[in-house]
Amino acid sequence: MSNGRRLSYCYKLSGNWVSAPVQSYKQQLSNDLEQENPEVIHFCQGERFSWDSGTMAFILSCQRLCQQHRCTLDISCLPEDIQSLLKLATSVPPNREENKKQPDYFQVFRQSAGWVKGWLAFFGEVGLSFQKMLSGRSDARWSDGINSLHQAGPSAVPIVTLLSFLVGMILAYLGTVQLRQFGVEVYVANLVGLGMVREMGALMTAIIMAGRTGASYAAQLGTMQVNEEIDALTTLGIKPVDYLVMPRMIALIVAMPLLTIYSNILGMLGGAMVAVGMGITPRMYYFQLSQAFTMTDVMTGVAKSVVFGALIGFAGCHAGMKCGRSSAAVGQATMTAVVTAIMYLVVADAGLNILYFHLGI
Known part of the structure; x- marks a missing residue:
């Protein structure tokens, strides 16, 4: 006896423990720990002892139960395989959320x-x-740029067509509801035309490309990061930014103005469909549309699209190049690319509108 505690307590594991119901044995051990309060619990091997993974789980749970009662579990008399497996199972401490520090x-x-x-x-x-690309010393391949341009341009035409046409229809419906109160529904053409060329054409196209092409860039570069292809390029003395990032960014910068102009046209056609349904003749719609905006208005939207293309390419490539080394990291990089690109677009659009206002454009 020591301090009122029994020094040791021995359990002999005998017979067939394969798939055996062990809950009752664990309950017995818990009762003995509370009543006898031993310092050491010995598990010994009995006659014809056979065990499986369930037995290991039982022993592990018994060890944790002993630790709660400040008792030591001795398994030195059990087979060496059990001792090795238990040592492996307890080599890393359990993850306890309550032990995590505050931020x-x-x-x-x-x-x-x-x-x-x-x-x-x-x-x-x-x-x-x-700068290296402008001086002709870049490692970028123009063939990669052409492939990226095809991905960012012609491949995006169907989705840009659908959404731009619908956005034009939405603008026309909203404008008609308000303008009808004053009997000037014909000015819906002005609303659709000016809204598309200055704002909605460039912004909606940019959001589409952020979710489509920017995410694709992040996934491509992230997968290359996981497969250590980017490390291989660095080992060969090739700058990954020159070889991988610049062709993709240039492709988006070139494709975005073309897609924006195309989006403007489709948006106006969508508005025309709504206007004709409201009793406005195509000739009246065309006449009002021709008076609604100038080439300066068109160029403000095109200038926005160039900035938006650079920001989308930067966000997608940055997320891909900083990706981790697992499949989960690729998904995280893709999500980061889309969220970051949209944030860049909103901030840039607000900044450019303020700049245009102060410049009187």
């Missing part, structure tokens, strides 16, 4: 500063790569 705000600040540092570093690499 460290300084650590959050450090992580944010690290993200900003990485963003600025990637931005600098893209700038240097663009």
Whole structure:
């Protein structure tokens, strides 16, 4: 006896323990621990002892039960295979949520500063790569740029066609509801035309491309990161930003203005369908549309689309290049690319509208 506690208590495991119901034995052990309060519990091997993985789970649960009662479980008399498996099972402590520390705000600040540092570093690499491309010293292949241009341009035409046509119809319906109160429904052409060329054409096309092409870029580069293809390029002395990022960004910068102009036309056609249904003749709609905007208005939307294309390509490629080394990281990079690109688009659109306002454009 020591401090009122029995020094040891022995259990002999005998017979067939394969798929045996062990809950009653565990309950017996729990009762003995509470009543006898031993310092050491010995598990010994009896006659014709056979065991399986369920027996291992039972022993592991008994060990944790003993730890709760400040008791030691001794399995040195059991087969060596059981001892090895138990050692392997307990080599890593269990994950306890309650032991996790509260968020460290300084650590959050450090992580944010690290993200900003990485963003600025990637931005600098893209700038240097663009400078090398202009001087003809880039590692980029034009064939890759053509493939990326096809992916960002012609392949996106069907979805841009559908959504742009519907956006034009929505603008026309909303405008007609308000303008009908004053008997000037014919001015719905002005609303649709100016709204598409200055704002909706470029913005809606950019959002479509962010969810389609920007996410595709992130997934492609993220998969290459997982397969260590980017590391292989670096080992060969090829700049990944030159070889992988610049062709994709240039393709989006070239494709976005063309898709925006196409989106403007489709939006006006969608508005025309609604206007004709409201009693406005096609000739009246065309006449009002021709008076609604100027070439300056068209160029403001095209200029926006160039900026939007660069931002979408940057967001997608940045997320892909910073991807981790697992399939889950590829999914995370794809989501990050879309969310970040849309955030860039909203901020850039607001900034450009403020700039246009102060410039009187």
